[in-house]
Amino acid sequence: MKLRFLSIFAAVALVAACESAPEDTGAKAGGGQAPATAAKPSIVPGSEQDFIANVGDRVFFDFDKYNLRSDAKASLDKQVAWLKKYPNYALTIEGHCDERGTREYNLALGERRANSVKEYMVANGLPASRVKTISYGKERPVALGSNEAAWSQNRRGVTVLGK
C-alpha cells in the first residue's frame, strides 16, 4: 500500500520536472519566469504575459534579509511604471524564503519581504489600497535544488496581478 503511493508520487514529480525542462522551447510561448529577451509578437501589451515577460514579476533577496537590493529597486521601478500605465490591476505581493530557515520564522521573514516590495511601490506612487501582501514562508519554492543557485531564486517577492 505504502509503496504504491510512493511510486505514484514519484511519477508525478518526474512528469512535472520534464514539463519545465528546456527541451522543445520553440513550441512553448509565455513560459513565465525566465527573463525574456525580446517581446514576442503574440504578447498583448498590458496583459499579464506582457508584465511577466517584458517587465518581470519578481525581485530577489539576500539570505535572511528583506532590504531591497539595487537590482530589485531597478526591477520595481519598471514594475511601478507599467502598473501606473495599466491601473486596473490589483496586486498581491507574495513573500517567499529559501529552505534554509525554520517554518514559522520564514513566515515572518516572507511577510517582511512582501512588505518591503509594497512599501517601495507605495513610496513610488502606487496607492496602498491597490497592493495586498501574503507570505508563503518556505512553503512554495520555484527552484527545486538544494543549493545556493536554487535558494537565491526562491528568496523572492512576486507581484501577482489580479482584478
Next chain:
Amino acid sequence: MLKRLRLAVALLAVAVIGAAVPAAAEVRIDITRGHMRPLPIAIPEFFGGELKDQQMGRDIARVVAADLERSGLFKPVDPRAFIQTVSSLQVGPRFADWRQINAEALVSGTVQTAADGRMRVEFHLWDVLTEEQMTGLGYTASPAGWRRVAHLIADAIYKRITGEDGYFDTQVVYVSESGPKNDRKKRLAIMDQDGENHKFLTDGAELVLTPRFSPTAREITYMSYYKGTPRVYILQIDTARRELLGDFPGMTFAPRFSPDGNKVIMSLAMDGNTEIYEMNLMTRQKRRLTNNPYIDTSPSYSPDGQRVVFNSDRGGAQQLYTMDADGSNVQRISYGDGRYATPVWSPRGDLIAFTKMKGGEFFIGVMRPDGSEERLLTQGFLVEGPTWAPNGRVLAFWKETPSDERGRGMSTKLYTIDLTGYNERQAVTPLDGSDPAWSPLIP
C-alpha cells in the same frame, strides 16, 4: 470512528496480588543516564480461554512489546526461546525457566470476554531475579479499545521499572506531505504514537501548517491558508468542527495552547512586522505581548503557564528569549554560535528544546530555561520542529533530505529521539510528514 473519550477503560484493581515490596536488587532502569543496556523482558501472549480472547491476547502482547522496544530501554526476549507455556504461566511463573533465557522481567496476562461483550484484561509484572511481583493491574474495555489497553499496560510497565511516567497512550498530529517539491500537498493527519489508527483531518485543498494539541488532546490549533488567507484555526477532532480564531488584521500563525487550555498564544504579522499575541478563549480578549520592529514568533508556555519562551531577531539574528506571560521581564537565553528557533518548553519544565542552524547544518537541541547546559541531540541537512513526549524524556521532530535541481531526493520524515541523544528512530507514516506535535497522555 473510534471515540476515544467514550471508551470505557476502567482501572479496576491495583496490585492484584499484594503490594510489591521494593527490594534492594529490584529490576530498575535509570533513564537519566542514556545509552544503557536495554532490559531483557519476556512478554508472552496474554492467556485467553476462547479463541477470540487468545487472538486478542496475542495482539495485546505484541503491542506492549513493540511500545517497550521502541523506547530503547527494553529488549523483548524472542518468544521462540520461551520455555514455560502460556497456560502454565497462569498457575504461576517458573522463574528458573525465565532466568535460563536471560529474561530479567516477565509479564503475564489474561484476556476474558464478559457476558456484556466487554473484555477484561489483567497483567502482572514480575521481577525474575527476586521472584517478586512488581505490579498487577486490570482493565475493562470494549474490544475496540484493545490498543489503548495495550498502551496503558506498556505505560504501567515503563513507569514501574523506570520510575517515570510512560508516553505510549498518546497520539501525534502532524502535516502529511506528498507531491513534487514546488507543489506539495499538505494535510493534517493524526495517529497513535506507534503509527496505528492513522487518519487524515483535512483534505489537502489548502496549505496547512503547525498543528498543536490542546491539553485535553481533543482540539488542535493550527494555521491554514483557507480561502487564500493565512490564519490560525481551532479544530475539534471528534466533530471536525473548525473555528477561525479571532479577527486579526493580518496573518496569524505559530499558535500554541496555554497549559490550562484557556488561551492560545500566537504571532500576528501586519505591515511587515510580527508580534506575539495571546487570545483568551473564554473572553475572546486579545492581548499584545511584544511591541518592537523585530520578528517575535514561535511562542511556547512553560508548564505552569507563568513564562513564555519565543524566537526573536531583536538582537540582530534569531535567538531565544523568555518573558513573563504578560510580556514583561524579557531575557535572552541563547548565546551560542548560530541561529536558534522553534523553542518548546518541556512538560517537566526543566528544559527547552529548539532548532539550531549553524555552519549550513540544522540541529535539534535542548537547554535549561536560563540558557545553560546546551546539548545538541541530532543534526542533518534539515532537522526542525521538536515536540515533547508528555514525560519530557523523548522528542519527535522532522527531517528533510536535500534534492537535486529537479526536486529528486527530497523526503520529509518524522523521527523520535531520546533526551540523551540515543535511540533515534523514524516514525512510520503513509506519506511524508513534518511538523509533528505529541499529545499529552490521553485523559
